[in-house]
Amino acid sequence: MSRNAIVSRVEGERVLVLERIFDAPRELVFQMFKEPEHLKRWWGPRGWEVPVCHIDFRPEGVWHYCMKCVDQNQGEFYGMESWGKGVYEEIDEPNRIVYTDYFSDAEGNANAEMPSTRVTLEFIDQEGRTKLVNRAEYVSAEALKTVMDMGMLQGITETWDRLEERLNELK
Known part of the structure; x- marks a missing residue:
């Protein structure tokens, strides 16, 4: 497996597993998911930035963020904001993070129309x-299909490419 390749598989009908190897120590990769100043530099697909990123990194703590499209070449997406909210369930540093991910609004209210994800x-x-x-x-096979149809796999590939670039800057 090339270190840049994401290996993906579906387990059952509603679990998506993504794997990638990063050429960086585990503690540093973990740090990238813990601290707002790091997440702001790599979270989201290319052409998007994170102007808002608040993290209360503890079980039951909340991660609330906004991704904004700043790339005029992305047409109708240019200027669009996408808000998200994660609620941490378990943190075992530097081994594991478990959280539920929601689409939200700027106030942090979960969007009931969009599927949540336990990550x-x-x-x-x-x-x-x-x-x-x-x-x-x-929550369902339909929810998984919804996010796949939204281009989630391309988005996560670009996001993890940006993570790798950030890790290379810091090594």
């Missing part, structure tokens, strides 16, 4: 490199 991130040490495993459990 488990595992950070596996591989002799100085890190295998990141993202296990996303959706």
